[in-house]
Amino acid sequence: MSSSVIHLRGLTRTFSLSSGPVHAVRGIDLTVGRGEILGFLGPNGAGKTTTLRMLTTLLPPSGGAAEIAGHDLLRDPAGVRRRIGYVAQSGGLDPACSVREELVTQGRLHLMSKAAAAGRADELAGELGLSGLMERPTAALSGGQRRRVEIALGLVNRPEVLFLDEPTTGLDPGSRAELWDLVRRVRAEHGTTVFLTTHYLDEADALADRIVVVDAGRIVAEGTPAELKRRYAGDPDASLQDAFLAITGRTTADEPLAI
Amino acid sequence: MTLLAHTGIIFGRCLRSTLRSKTNLLFGMLQPLLFLALFGPLLTQLDMGVSGTSWQTLVPGVLVQLALLGGSYVGLGLLMDRNLGVLDRMRATPVSPLALLLGRTLRDVVQLVAQSVLLVLLGLVFGLRAPLLGVLIGLLFVAVLAAALSALSYGLAMNVRTPPEFAAIANTAAMPLMLLSGLLLPMTLAPGWLEGVSRAVPFRYTVDAVRQVFLGHYVTTTVAVGAAVTSALAVLCLVGGARLFRRR
Numbered sequence: 088m089s090s091s092v093i094h095l096r097g098l099t100r101t102f103s104l105s106s107g108p109v110h111a112v113r114g115i116d117l118t119v120g121r122g123e124i125l126g127f128l129g130p131n132g133a134g135k136t137t138t139l140r141m142l143t144t145l146l147p148p149s150g151g152a153a154e155i156a157g158h159d160l161l162r163d164p165a166g167v168r169r170r171i172g173y174v175a176q177s178g179g180l181d182p183a184c185s186v187r188e189e190l191v192t193q194g195r196l197h198l199m200s201k202a203a204a205a206g207r208a209d210e211l212a213g214e215l216g217l218s219g220l221m222e223r224p225t226a227a228l229s230g231g232q233r234r235r236v237e238i239a240l241g242l243v244n245r246p247e248v249l250f251l252d253e254p255t256t257g258l259d260p261g262s263r264a265e266l267w268d269l270v271r272r273v274r275a276e277h278g279t280t281v282f283l284t285t286h287y288l289d290e291a292d293a294l295a296d297r298i299v300v301v302d303a304g305r306i307v308a309e310g311t312p313a314e315l316k317r318r319y320a321g322d323p324d325a326s327l328q329d330a331f332l333a334i335t336g337r338t339t340a341d342e343p344l345a346i
Numbered sequence: 347m348t349l350l351a352h353t354g355i356i357f358g359r360c361l362r363s364t365l366r367s368k369t370n371l372l373f374g375m376l377q378p379l380l381f382l383a384l385f386g387p388l389l390t391q392l393d394m395g396v397s398g399t400s401w402q403t404l405v406p407g408v409l410v411q412l413a414l415l416g417g418s419y420v421g422l423g424l425l426m427d428r429n430l431g432v433l434d435r436m437r438a439t440p441v442s443p444l445a446l447l448l449g450r451t452l453r454d455v456v457q458l459v460a461q462s463v464l465l466v467l468l469g470l471v472f473g474l475r476a477p478l479l480g481v482l483i484g485l486l487f488v489a490v491l492a493a494a495l496s497a498l499s500y501g502l503a504m505n506v507r508t509p510p511e512f513a514a515i516a517n518t519a520a521m522p523l524m525l526l527s528g529l530l531l532p533m534t535l536a537p538g539w540l541e542g543v544s545r546a547v548p549f550r551y552t553v554d555a556v557r558q559v560f561l562g563h564y565v566t567t568t569v570a571v572g573a574a575v576t577s578a579l580a581v582l583c584l585v586g587g588a589r590l591f592r593r594r
Contacts (some may be wrong), residue, residue, distance in 0.1 A: 180430070196439040
């Protein structure tokens with residue numbers, strides 16, 4: 088078993104718009120170790136979500152190569168899908184569906200038998216504190232509860248890699264802390280690799296073993312939170328915010344790239 | 347697992363969702379039902395230049411109308427799922443991408459055929475008389491047509507951004523096609539030029555065939571042409587729908 092679970096070489100994505108080509112991702116080389124929590128940081132429009140959509144097989148890359156959980160992204164996307172979990176920014180819950188319906192269906196989508204999917208739903212509900220909410224329509228959940236259900240959906244197949252796209256955007260401080268604990272627990276108990284995008288620097292600081300900063304579709308810095316602070320802000324006690332601003336060289340983000 | 351099993355998983359999910367929203371089921375049926383109840387009685391005394399009763403002409407038309415309108419609007423539901431991220435969540439699982447389309451289409455076919463059965467039963471109350479075999483063959487035509495339009499509607503929904511955009515396109519396409527296929531009144535009443543134009547609309551052949559089988563005529567050129575045109579349309583729409591569905 089290899090110690091790296093994500094391996095990207097020269098990954099690019101160009102969108103052809105009527106106004107001309109937009110180079111959203113301009114060549115990403117990255118290796119992520121098994122069991123690592125990687126924070127993928129960048130200002131709005133840096134290419135974070137585009138990269139994530141490529142890694143989760145939702146968007147074909149324009150160029151480069153990628154291997155995820157032992158499967159080639161281009162040649163065997165179905166193999167990749169079997170071994171990953173993906174929680175999008177928008178979450179992907181059907182408001183009319185009950186939590187149980189969502190969890191069981193997700194198991195079925197991962198090609199489990201009906202009995203196995205039902206069993207896995209109960210198991211996850213127990214682990215994530217959802218047991219009392221199973222019959223509730225997802226529209227009637229609080230923001231924090233919704234996020235937990237969405238993460239449970241991403242964990243149904245016991246993925247090797249869990250991709251989280253801005254997992255705590257819009258959550259209150261208590262729910263954020265709870266979610267960080269959950270992510271740490273998933274890694275500790277199952278050895279799951281977690282690839283998360285965020286633009287909250289405290290989140291990256293608290294959660295990530297390693298941070299990759301992207302800007303304008305390229306990796307511009309990489310290291311542990313402490314290394315980045317020392318290297319870019321000149322002081323290990325500086326805030327990650329200072330390091331981030333030193334790296335991306337601007338105080339306010341550019342206009343987001345609307346794709 | 348096969349494509350069929352994957353389609354079954356998506357079909358089950360969609361069918362449960364349909365059964366949960368009973369208002370939708372009812373409102374989808376309301377319009378054809380009103381045509382039957384409030385428009386049908388106007389025709390009973392008219393000479394429409396066709397054999398059989400006016401109900402044997404109108405009920406097949408209303409059935410095809412249900413498939414045409416019901417089928418072409420299903421994309422709205424997909425558009426909602428897309429915007430909520432439900433579709434992407436499913437696309438990132440190992441379930442076959444084609445099954446995501448076919449499972450939904452199968453649900454639509456089942457729903458529209460169930461609604462058609464109710465319409466035929468209501469027609470019986472009003473005075474429709476047709477052989478059982480004819481009705482069954484008619485429902486088969488409706489099912490194939492519904493599959494075609496549903497797949498095409500999903501293909502469209504994958505390639506527009508907002509519900510208003512979708513509704514504008516679907517509306518603009520469905521309305522003239524509906525008028526030109528002689529669904530409510532047979533094209534035997536039309537002047538030559540209109541009759542000629544209607545020959546370019548595939549649904550015209552479907553409804554003519556359904557009217558024939560409702561009269562108990564099964565082995566006629568009209569039925570054969572209707573079957574050929576409807577099947578060809580279904581193949582074209584399913585292939586096209588699948589291509590459009592995959593594009594994103």
